[in-house]
Amino acid sequence: MVKVNNISRDDQAFTRDKSTEPFKQFYNPDQSIHRFEKPREYVRAINAAKMDDIHAKPFLDDLSGHMDTPQVIALHSKNMGYLLTGACDGEIKLWNVPSRRAVQSIKAHNSFVNGIVVDPEGEYFYSCGTDRYLKKWKLDTKTLEPEKSPVANYITDNGLLCMDHHYKQNLLVTAGDVITVWDTTRLIPTQSFDLQMLHTMETVFAVKYNKVECDIVAYCCRDRSVGLYDVRSGEVVRRLVMARKSNAVCWNPMQPFHFSLANEDSNAYTFDMRKLGDGPIMMHSGHTNAVMDIDYSPTGSEFVTGSYDKTIRIFKTDTTNYKSRELYHTRRMQRIFSVKFSSDSRFVFSGSDDHAVRIWKTNRSEPLRNMSIKEEKTLQYNKKLVERYKHMEEVRRIDQRRHVPKLVLKDAKILQDKREASDRRQRNQEKYAMKKGSKIEKPVAMKKHFLREEE
């Protein structure tokens, strides 16, 4: 008997009974059914990159109202919607970010406001200025009435250039010519450390408490040195000297050993505090002028820098890529003096010379509205596609295309030429030395900018 095996499908097994039921799904990965799968995915990746480029609108809004350059930006420690900024004319403003309005504005100091810090409970905030005052203020977001007088104030011998709050205890550190630690409950200095003991009379203009090893403070000094000060022992633990001075320092909140410096030589450097002698772990370059401020995202995977070249850049810390991920600028934005990540890491705040505080999105094309699950998945898929085909010329070109201001391009060209010239000189010297039979030590490029570790 002939036995015939042929395709004979029972329709019921392949179709749904009611229209409310989901479709029955079947799967066959055979290539002859899915033709051109790879090229189609590639085209999809290009489209995803294009869509990302089209939707890139990082600039959200600006908070205007200051009469001078906002030099300090501080976050509310409990409420994400509030922001404190201090300007060069001594004014402090409390902003309600969602409504973009200043809730309070206080004429706090007679000169520059150099530091604002909110205590971990979010009840008080402290400010210091070049007028030698350290002031404690009540932080009340509910009353719109401005409180004109501080809760407490203290006058010091020297001008205060920076400050930071301890993450667990009621301690405050301020610095100018002297690093001083304060007890915030009574607002009296508990210890002070004169840098004159170490080196010549120099001023400190950045201090930052470590968020995990809470008693360690990193500071930047005008004599190009960066040091780690242990509050418990009242000593400087480690010190390193850079080729140019550093403007700001910031600890990585997720990797407590790492901190990054905003340097005057247009680069940012990341150090491991255990191995300062080895030089920086990473040099982040891209800016064409001095980097003025730096701040880590709460996730620790990236940080934002503001520069004198009127641009903001976001760098990734979890890659080996030294280039910035993002470049933000507007035509009106002038030199940037302060940057800050929001505490949900979705936004970046910047204060610039044109008296405005600007709000930027961290991911340039991320929509702010609530998304459906489907939409979210699509975005995730697109992101993954771009990542997968990043090595392809077309995708990479679209993905990494940014509008760069002409001035920055020009400056970058000049810097590049300089670098090449020095490299060439180095090479020629080596060649000449080889001929003569002697050897000269090849300096690692990154170490040029880093001089030594002291102590």
Place this chain on the structure above:
Amino acid sequence: MPRAVRSATTSKKPLRGDKNATVNSSASYTMQPLSEKDRETAERFLREDQEDKLEEKEFESKQKNVRNRFIKKTGAILDQVEQGFVYKKIQKNDLSVLEKYQRPTKKVDIYTQKRFQFNSKKRNRQENVRNAIFDDQDRAQAEIGLVQTEIIRDAVPLIATGIELDDSDVVTTTNQLTQEALLDSVDMNTRRKVFDIQLSQHSPYIMQFTQSGRYMLIAGRRGYLSSVRWRDFEMKSEVHTINESIRAIQWMMEDSMYAVAQSSLTYVYDENGVEIHRCIDFQKMNHLSYLPFHFLLVGANASAQVIYKDISLGENVATLQMDPITFMTQNPKNALMVLGHTNGTVSMVTPRDSSHKPVVSMFCHKAPVKQLAVDPTGNYLVTCGSDATVKVWDIRTYKCIESINTHQVQASAFSQKGMLALAHKNKVVVYQSCGALNKPYLTHYTPANIGSLSFCPFEDILGVGHTKGVSSVLIPGSGEPKFDSRMPNPYCDDKFIKDWNVRSLLDKLPFDSICLDDGAIGTSGTRETDYQYSSKVEVSDELKQELQQVGVVDKKNKKRVSSRDELRESLRAKDAEVKDKVGGDWWDQSEDALDRFSSLKKRKLAYDKNAKEQVRDAIERGQAEDEAKEFEDNVEVTGASLKELLGDDDGEVVRITKKKGYVEEYESEDDTQSESSESEASEDNEDVQSEDEQDIVDPFA
């Protein structure tokens, strides 16, 4: 036999007893002018050479004649093969595409790289490991997302397809089974799928199934069109093209529209039979084809043009002017169009060729190509020529795998599972694969001449269009039993098709990404293996044989000869010539021409040494001056003595002269004497030898 050659020294000074006699190292061996015997042999050689040359010339002229005749016969093809080696172009064309899509290789500047290096290698490694972990996390997240949204992976159980025969059967092969016998042993559901629609008014009829296998399009050549959902025979549309014959039909955009090449222009109808577009550029198209992922409608017309039309934009993307075209089909794997020509070649073209040159051109038949079919894997090509042969080609290596002589094939088709159907008059023969053409799987006779064959996707059905209508044939095991719900399938609804059309339009592949190696797009460079096989492209074996008969040699197989090789070869030839002329083992045979010089040097040194010693001996013995005088006048060094000196076994006699100037003198003076003395010398050889055993001459003194 050693030939005795007289050697002479005409020096007037006595050699022996001369205390100042020294070995003159500057003296050298020189060849004497040719003797008459030698001259004769040389002349003979010359003559023979000339004769050889004459023969060669004749042979060449004969070949030329044959070749000219052949060229006349095969026309332009051979010209192409000889001049251009079209086959080579495959590489060039393909690489140009890759350049666009592959990552450019950058020169890595060590110094700039070093600038941003990590200080310690360990740190670098740590960093990399951390990156890898980050990636894995991302990947895991993405996968979770996929699981949430992705389809349920419900596998259809694999059904064994085909025909199984028992011992109890009357027939021994499946080929003997008729459709009636098959239909008896299948269920009702399958029996319903076999139909025979009898039409006559607009005959002959052609038909085509869609990619999903839901619809079929029936066209009468004399102007009739209808699209039918064949499962329940619901007619979707019916069109009569009045006064216009139909040349070709093609489904487009997954069931939603079809293109029809009518007597003058090509029209596009939607699913309801409404004419939605008239392609003015597509005039008198004989063949139509559609590339679903590139959204290209391709037509080949009577004036040998291949036109690509982007149907999403309505623009003509490329127009290629080719040789006269007899048939066109597409390679489903890489979307190349495969064209058959009247001159027996098959060419594969891409729309990005502005030079109108095919990417691949194969000489397949010695007669016009009638039918072409590419198998679903894209690896094999079946060509049917009007010389009644069917050939199977491996398109990866461009070699003929199989060839059979049958009748002229009028229609051919490949099924999803790789079954091949060929039609001749009213007979359809189905083979299980294109590699088994000697063993037909099923044979079926239709009531009339067949015009077209089309396998239904995802079904075991072969649609046949013939002069008396359209019918379907059951071919068990021909269709793909498992379908994918994400792609067009027999159970998808119209909404899915609409959605699919939009989605595939978003992922539309650019027309210039069509290239021979479909795997190259989306990768970061040429894969080495692929590059190798594309460089291996060859002229077909048959053609090669024919070309060899004519005298055209495959250039690739010829070994590359450097100037050094040539020199070496010529030296070897010269050596052989010298050996032949002189006869015997004048030089040690084991030695090569190249290292002869070194051995010569060695020998000379040995000779010098020997001579010196012997001269010294002779002086010691104090021979008489008279004897020395004899040597002055005429010295014959016999083979035996030389044998001693040179250590030669055969003891040939070598003519040794003192100085060149003397030799000339000797020549002019005693030309005749030398000949006579030669014979004398040969006779007196032994005597001289015995007499002058101890009388040694230093020829270099």
